[in-house]
Amino acid sequence: MEEKLPIIEVTGDNLAQVWPSLSKALRDATFVAMDCELSGLGNRSKIKSFELDVRYQNMAEVARNYAIVALGISCFSCNSVSSIDMQDEKGEEQIRSHDYMVQTFNVLTMCTDPFTVECDSLKFLHNHGFDFNKLYAKGILYYKGCDRKNDKSLSVRNLFTKLLEYRKPLIVHNGLIDLIFLYQSFYCDLPKKNDTFAADLDDLFPSGIYDTKYLAEFHQAVPATYLEYLFKKMQLKNISRQRNGQWHVRLRFPPYPRQTPNIDWYSYLQIFSYRVEEDTDKRDLCQNYAFHGFCNDVKCSLSHNINRVVKVLQMQGAKKHGDSKYSSFKGGSLVHVIEKFTKTREEGKPQKRKSSSENVPSAKKCHLSSKETNEPEDITKNSNGVVPEQVQPQNLRRSANGHRAGYDAFMTGYIFASIVSDKGVWTSKDNPFTPENIGLADQVNKVYLGGKNFPFLIRTGAYASKSSKHCSKIEKVRSSESTLRNV
Ligand SMILES: [Zn+2]
Numbered sequence: 001m002e003e004k005l006p007i008i009e010v011t012g013d014n015l016a017q018v019w020p021s022l023s024k025a026l027r028d029a030t031f032v033a034m035d036c037e038l039s040g041l042g043n044r045s046k047i048k049s050f051e052l053d054v055r056y057q058n059m060a061e062v063a064r065n066y067a068i069v070a071l072g073i074s075c076f077s078c079n080s081v082s083s084i085d086m087q088d089e090k091g092e093e094q095i096r097s098h099d100y101m102v103q104t105f106n107v108l109t110m111c112t113d114p115f116t117v118e119c120d121s122l123k124f125l126h127n128h129g130f131d132f133n134k135l136y137a138k139g140i141l142y143y144k145g146c147d148r149k150n151d152k153s154l155s156v157r158n159l160f161t162k163l164l165e166y167r168k169p170l171i172v173h174n175g176l177i178d179l180i181f182l183y184q185s186f187y188c189d190l191p192k193k194n195d196t197f198a199a200d201l202d203d204l205f206p207s208g209i210y211d212t213k214y215l216a217e218f219h220q221a222v223p224a225t226y227l228e229y230l231f232k233k234m235q236l237k238n239i240s241r242q243r244n245g246q247w248h249v250r251l252r253f254p255p256y257p258r259q260t261p262n263i264d265w266y267s268y269l270q271i272f273s274y275r276v277e278e279d280t281d282k283r284d285l286c287q288n289y290a291f292h293g294f295c296n297d298v299k300c301s302l303s304h305n306i307n308r309v310v311k312v313l314q315m316q317g318a319k320k321h322g323d324s325k326y327s328s329f330k331g332g333s334l335v336h337v338i339e340k341f342t343k344t345r346e347e348g349k350p351q352k353r354k355s356s357s358e359n360v361p362s363a364k365k366c367h368l369s370s371k372e373t374n375e376p377e378d379i380t381k382n383s384n385g386v387v388p389e390q391v392q393p394q395n396l397r398r399s400a401n402g403h404r405a406g407y408d409a410f411m412t413g414y415i416f417a418s419i420v421s422d423k424g425v426w427t428s429k430d431n432p433f434t435p436e437n438i439g440l441a442d443q444v445n446k447v448y449l450g451g452k453n454f455p456f457l458i459r460t461g462a463y464a465s466k467s468s469k470h471c472s473k474i475e476k477v478r479s480s481e482s483t484l485r486n487v
Pocket of ligand 1: 286287288289294295296297300301302304
């Protein structure tokens, strides 16, 4: 593992310069992880509607009214699947590894159509280092909805087209809202019905969409499923598999010169150096924080250290091995565990890392431009005691330079790579990276739905058909594959 993770910032200023490497990274990727930073989410109760079709329609409305302010893209290209048995004087050693070259981009995107912003979120972002001046001055301009002209210019819309063209598996974390935003922002107008949307996605991403929150919630024995917890947990599991000669992930990054402009370097291996016993902070862990990734108590005096959370839960799980509350849940029973450990109501479950004022019914709004955020302390302002869901701990950590979308996309991709290794089914690079070959045939095309014990299914149902707007656009996309391929 390399020590620092490079994230390339992509703006209007350097898009032309970065485009060839971005395009190549997408083309060479085994899979692509994405994450969107949004200008807000509107009324939280609406996007958590009980009825799925109503929920979809409300989310579509949000995607029409709000905007993507940053897009994270992390391209994982597997360049080696090694299965080696070695024998030396020390004995036998097995190496079973999936080696990936990873390139991560944080694309600043500035919507030219009027859009809504949640002021509280915006203030929060600002307070935590998001550079709005840079967004306004250098964000890559885009418009929403259907194509307005048939241009081949360098744009985020055409970047998204490339992703479709290359037909890569797409990885998201709790990604229904991301998929809806990506579609409306960079593809075309959303269809009216969720079944039609599902059929369109099925056609758009023939190699499948995987949602790491769904995978973790329903198929992994873990006590929490918010992004940063999973990321660190998977890092620990991965190293343990490596030591045991089992299938594991190894990452490499391109050897960018350290002084390259527009590249920031992130420490991402802290979990390996953190020791609970050496921590001078002896406070107990905040349970809300530990299980949800946020805490709604402004005056909370308990520990919110994510490394501590991961290690302590690990130890607790180990102690209870055999009878562990963490060791046996599959199929959604995790929800009950979480409920047991927190007073937070179902609506308060961390849904994602979107803006912070989500559940505040009277969230102030201003029309004009940009961004949002979220985070523990901020969330607490709910007068009704409901914890807004999207707050995630990583926001705190990385807010210093505001590259959360890129970092979140990277964490999402890593979690997925780690799950694939854990399955231990993909044993040769000669086998194409299909759901069957990686052992996830029953887990592909299922997207996490907050508050439900079933996922959103990406499929073309017997009674659903694709939207006409999608059909006419995808035809153009795929017919232009050859012309765009070499740009
Ligand atoms: Zn707390």
